[in-house]
Amino acid sequence: MKKFIGIIAVVVIAFFGYLGLTAVSPDAPVAVAAKSTYSATVYVAGMGGHFAKADILIDPSNETSPISVANLDRVVIGDKTTHPTHDARIDSNDSNVLFWSTYVLDPQGKMHVGKSDLKTGNVVTDIALDPDPKASGKKPPLYCASGQSKKYFMPVFMGTEGYIDVFDKKTMKLKHRVFVSDMGYKAGTYKFVHGINSPDMKTFLVVMNQAEADGKGNGKVDFVLVDMKSLEKGKWKVLAKNTLTGEPNKTLTFREFFSNDGKYIYQSAADRMWVLDGETLAMVDEKMVPVEGSQIHDVMPTPDAKYAVLTVRQVANACDVDGKPIEGKDITDGFLLLYDTTAKKIIDKPVSVCWNCHKGIGLGDKTAVLCGIDAVWKN
Numbered sequence: 001m002k003k004f005i006g007i008i009a010v011v012v013i014a015f016f017g018y019l020g021l022t023a024v025s026p027d028a029p030v031a032v033a034a035k036s037t038y039s040a041t042v043y044v045a046g047m048g049g050h051f052a053k054a055d056i057l058i059d060p061s062n063e064t065s066p067i068s069v070a071n072l073d074r075v076v077i078g079d080k081t082t083h084p085t086h087d088a089r090i091d092s093n094d095s096n097v098l099f100w101s102t103y104v105l106d107p108q109g110k111m112h113v114g115k116s117d118l119k120t121g122n123v124v125t126d127i128a129l130d131p132d133p134k135a136s137g138k139k140p141p142l143y144c145a146s147g148q149s150k151k152y153f154m155p156v157f158m159g160t161e162g163y164i165d166v167f168d169k170k171t172m173k174l175k176h177r178v179f180v181s182d183m184g185y186k187a188g189t190y191k192f193v194h195g196i197n198s199p200d201m202k203t204f205l206v207v208m209n210q211a212e213a214d215g216k217g218n219g220k221v222d223f224v225l226v227d228m229k230s231l232e233k234g235k236w237k238v239l240a241k242n243t244l245t246g247e248p249n250k251t252l253t254f255r256e257f258f259s260n261d262g263k264y265i266y267q268s269a270a271d272r273m274w275v276l277d278g279e280t281l282a283m284v285d286e287k288m289v290p291v292e293g294s295q296i297h298d299v300m301p302t303p304d305a306k307y308a309v310l311t312v313r314q315v316a317n318a319c320d321v322d323g324k325p326i327e328g329k330d331i332t333d334g335f336l337l338l339y340d341t342t343a344k345k346i347i348d349k350p351v352s353v354c355w356n357c358h359k360g361i362g363l364g365d366k367t368a369v370l371c372g373i374d375a376v377w378k379n
Contacts, residue, residue: 040375049083051075082106086144086371095376101143101155111142125172135161147197162193176234183236199262219248223281242281255298259305266299287346308339
């Protein structure tokens with residue numbers, strides 16, 4: 001992967017900007033040459049206490065530049081000490097509202113849940129919460145994923161004990177805290193809880209990695225589909241469940257998306273990506289990450305689900321302000337891969353979205369950790 005960083009054409013986005021997409025492989029299936037284009041404003045969570053904001057145009061038929069990025073900006077919710085975030089969630093009722101939650105405690109020992117006005121970029125509400133005494137919230141991970149219903153925003157506490165909080169969207173008052181232990185999962189038997197709502201908001205998917213006594217994942221992942229109306233009331237009602245198996249302590253699930261029609265679930269799983277049936281939770285496809293040692297952290301499909309963008313982390317060479325590699329020093333870099341859902345193929349053309357930007361502002365020796373993404377699609 002290190003050699004990729006120096007030679008791949010990079011879309012430079014100032015201050016942790018997010019989105020550039022890969023050129024299509026010349027040996028990719030004909031399905032990649034579809035004429036459809038997609039435009040959106042994308043918001044990407046960063047550990048610097050802000051979201052990268054980018055207007056994008058995706059044209060899969062353009063083999064040299066399938067995506068163009070313009071009007072780059074940031075939506076700031078705090079700084080790197082108070083509001084590191086992994087969670088971006090556009091309000092289903094109002095695309096000018098962005099809900100978010102924080103991944104680490106602030107210096108006062110608080111975790112935060114809030115919402116921002118995307119017209120102004122200003123924080124509308126910022127709720128500071130004490131860590132729950134039942135959860136090991138003294139250090140990360142805290143919140144990472146989230147879902148929503150029409151009335152409620154539901155950030156998912158990633159740590160142990162894991163839980164889903166139910167916040168009233170209008171008042172941002174915490175209505176319920178629903179622990180996965182009440183669904184029969186004992187603390188210590190799982191790690192890294194994530195989840196998201198179905199597009200019709202009738203169900204909510206909860207995803208957990210099974211863990212051994214030493215805390216390491218055993219490669220087995222539980223997918224649990226629950227009833228949304230019950231969850232809104234602080235209760236669990238399990239509708240479907242399935243377990244998929246990967247490699248111990250390498251296959252670790254993170255964020256996920258449903259397709260817009262609810263038929264499929266696109267699940268990041270570190271060393272691989274899974275596509276599941278949206279109702280039965282049966283596996284439809286499995287693809288390993290092309291570069292060994294990298295990790296897939298999110299998968300966002302296009303509105304028609306013909307393609308999906310994979311967010312991937314990878315260790316890369318650090319560099320000095322002149323762009324020269326620093327011997328013996330590595331950083332975590334982020335890059336994107338494209339999945340063709342028709343051909344069921346990951347196109348192996350990674351594009352870095354962190355390293356060149358960091359280098360350009362004199363931060364080439366600093367790790368950049370990006371995670372969750374959401375978008376307002378224009379077509």
